[in-house]
Amino acid sequence: xxxxxxxxxxxxxxxxxxxxxxxxxxxxxxxxxxxxxxxxxxxxxxxxxxxxxxxxxxxxxxxxxxxxxxxxxxxxxxxxxxxxxxxxxxxxxxxxxxxxxxxxxxxxxxxxxxxxxxxxxxxxxxxxxxxxxxxxxxxxxxxxxxxxxxxxxxxxxxxxxxxxxxxxxxxxxxxxxxxxxxxxxxxxxxxxxxxxxxxxxxxxxxxxxxxxxxxxxxxxxxxxxxxxxxxxxxxxxxxxxxxxxxxxxxxxxxxxxxxxxxxxxxxxxxxxxxxxxxxxxxxxxxxxxxxxxxxxxxxxxxxxxxxxxxxxxxxxxxxxxxxxxxxxxxxxxxxxxxxxxxxxxxxxxxxxxxxxxxxxxxxxxxxxxxxxxxxxxxxxxxxxxxxxxxxxxxxxxxxxxxxxxxxxxxxxxxxxxxxxxxxxxxxxxxxxxxxxxxxxxxxxxxxxxxxxxxxxxxxxxxxxxxxxxxxxxxxxxxxxxxxxxxxxxxxxxxxxx
Numbered sequence: 001x002x003x004x005x006x007x008x009x010x011x012x013x014x015x016x017x018x019x020x021x022x023x024x025x026x027x028x029x030x031x032x033x034x035x036x037x038x039x040x041x042x043x044x045x046x047x048x049x050x051x052x053x054x055x056x057x058x059x060x061x062x063x064x065x066x067x068x069x070x071x072x073x074x075x076x077x078x079x080x081x082x083x084x085x086x087x088x089x090x091x092x093x094x095x096x097x098x099x100x101x102x103x104x105x106x107x108x109x110x111x112x113x114x115x116x117x118x119x120x121x122x123x124x125x126x127x128x129x130x131x132x133x134x135x136x137x138x139x140x141x142x143x144x145x146x147x148x149x150x151x152x153x154x155x156x157x158x159x160x161x162x163x164x165x166x167x168x169x170x171x172x173x174x175x176x177x178x179x180x181x182x183x184x185x186x187x188x189x190x191x192x193x194x195x196x197x198x199x200x201x202x203x204x205x206x207x208x209x210x211x212x213x214x215x216x217x218x219x220x221x222x223x224x225x226x227x228x229x230x231x232x233x234x235x236x237x238x239x240x241x242x243x244x245x246x247x248x249x250x251x252x253x254x255x256x257x258x259x260x261x262x263x264x265x266x267x268x269x270x271x272x273x274x275x276x277x278x279x280x281x282x283x284x285x286x287x288x289x290x291x292x293x294x295x296x297x298x299x300x301x302x303x304x305x306x307x308x309x310x311x312x313x314x315x316x317x318x319x320x321x322x323x324x325x326x327x328x329x330x331x332x333x334x335x336x337x338x339x340x341x342x343x344x345x346x347x348x349x350x351x352x353x354x355x356x357x358x359x360x361x362x363x364x365x366x367x368x369x370x371x372x373x374x375x376x377x378x379x380x381x382x383x384x385x386x387x388x389x390x391x392x393x394x395x396x397x398x399x400x401x402x403x404x405x406x407x408x409x410x411x412x413x414x415x416x417x418x419x420x421x422x423x424x425x426x427x428x429x430x431x432x433x434x435x436x437x438x439x440x441x442x443x444x445x446x447x448x449x450x451x452x453x454x455x456x457x458x459x460x461x462x463x464x465x466x467x468x469x470x471x472x473x474x475x476x477x478x479x480x481x482x483x484x485x486x487x488x489x490x491x492x493x494x495x496x497x
Contacts, residue, residue: 015061020087022059024078030055031374038381041073047419048073049211051378064089082418169312203249205238206256211378213263233257233264233280251291258287258296259379262303269303272461273474274311279308295377298328298336305343314350321347332375338367342391350400364388382423386415390427393434409434413447422463425454429466436470441477444470445486452489464493 025033030052041367046069057063066074066090074086084090209232236257243250265280281304281376288296301324308317321344328336345360368388393408409431416424428451436444448470471490478484 011267012305013041015064017061018059018087020085022087023088025055025059029374030059031372031376035372037070037073037077040077041069042417042419044072044076045419047072049378049381053378069408072251200446202239203252203256206232206239206253206260210259210263211243213260213267233260236260254287254291254294255293258284258291258293261287262299262379265307266303267310269310270306270460270462272465277307277454278304278311294327295331298324298331298340299377299379300324301327302340302343305340305347309343309346309350312350314347317350318344318356319347331377332399333373333377333380334367334370335372335376335380335383338364338388339380341367342388342395345395346391346398349395352399354399357399361392361395364392382420384415386412386423386427388418389415390423390430393427393430397430397434397437403433406431406434406438406440419453422460425458425460425463426466428454429463429470433466433470434471436473441474441480441483445482448474448486448490449482452486452493455493 019170028036034050034052034055037055038048041048041050048069050070054063058066065083069085074083075081078086231452236253240250240253240257261280261284265284268274268280269277284296285300285304290299301320305317305320305324308314308320321340324340324343325337328340340357341360341364345357345364348354348356348360365388370387389408390412393405393412396402396405396408409427411432412425412427416427418424428447432444432447432451435441435447448467451467455463467490471487474480474483474487476489
């Protein structure tokens with residue numbers, strides 16, 4: 001494909017701050033306001049990965065117009081106002097014009113594949129959240145996250161002016177794997193060529209890829225995502241080898257690559273590929289040590305503790321969780337320390353140390369009670385009261401206290417946001433197993449049926465394995481109310497490879 005000879009326009013001044021949006025935030029911190037945005041999204045059935053950094057980018061004027069999901073959320077939060085009232089630019093002013101101008105200059109129509117967007121940097125990126133309720137017009141080239149760093153003067157015309165090609169396949173799993181601004185670098189790696197030096201756009205795309213993978217895992221489970229998610233991870237490490245245009249960009253790339261390695265490791269972990277997961281987590285830990293990043297180190301150790309527990313290495317789980325807590329002490333996040341205490345509790349439970357487990361659980365609950373803060377890592381958005389209850393249920397289940405485990409699992413399922421289908425299925429599966437082992441087969445069958453209802457949307461080997469164990473426990477109780485129907489329906493499930 002012929003490269004564009006047109007130099008993409010560079011902004012001649014920094015973006016203009018969005019003062020109207022800042023006034024609407026009022027006295028709330030960016031993290032508090034981001035939490036309010038996420039709550040408002042849930043009220044109208046939307047899901048946005050809003051955090052303090054996103055709010056900061058809006059207020060700094062870096063996001064001139066939000067994507068359609070955020071638009072609906074903001075207009076729900078501030079009824080009677082328009083996007084212009086909120087300080088955003090009209091959508092028509094930030095989409096299409098530069099794309100069409102570049103397209104005319106390069107004659108991009110001639111060799112464009114059917115269904116692909118025009119080959120300009122303003123084309124809508126594939127990792128943008130698909131708007132299924134209000135579909136985009138096929139020529140809508142608005143990009144909700146302008147990833148270009150206006151102060152990055154590296155000559156990356158080929159990487160910037162040419163569309164970062166997406167995999168043009170359907171389905172949620174492919175949405176997670178779409179490389180967005182990493183696509184050209186991915187093509188270079190696949191062809192055995194070194195990718196060009198990375199700019200701020202690549203770092204931003206890498207960070208967004210991590211968010212998309214986490215979101216899709218929350219909704220659909222890991223099994224269908226793992227194979228696809230490995231491609232952007234390989235590309236991320238190739239970009240690290242190629243070097244970055246600025247030190248700040250290099251720091252973002254290292255942090256992003258480490259977080260992506262953890263996300264891909266989690267997909268391997270949740271789909272039963274423990275050796276692969278261990279390798280990815282170790283890669284993230286090595287990255288954190290090379291760059292002196294305590295937040296990434298704490299995250300890597302956190303997941304290593306979880307993996308060790310699941311792999312039957314409880315003493316390693318305790319030690320990894322304790323190492324994570326040492327790394328996290330300087331970060332100022334009580335919620336993070338709470339989660340790490342739960343990881344430690346899981347290890348103590350595996351060692352059948354009830355006292356050690358109870359002490360860690362008490363510490364986790366006290367830290368959780370301190371509430372959220374601006375220092376909470378972005379990846380911890382899953383950790384709320386439902387997850388706290390669910391992890392405590394797992395501890396009591398490991399210790400063989402089935403009634404207590406069932407109480408916590410029931411609370412977890414009741415508290416879980418129904419949009420996060422994977423976790424709802426997980427907590428319900430935990431409840432079914434605890435009830436079955438606690439001698440309540442009829443209730444266990446009812447909970448198991450609710451899990452089966454969710455499996456059309458969720459692909460998780462972990463959940464399938466839990467259900468299989470529950471079915472084995474219930475086999476002697478086939479005559480109990482509802483058990484036979486559950487066992488027959490479970491037996492009819494297609495066998496996973």
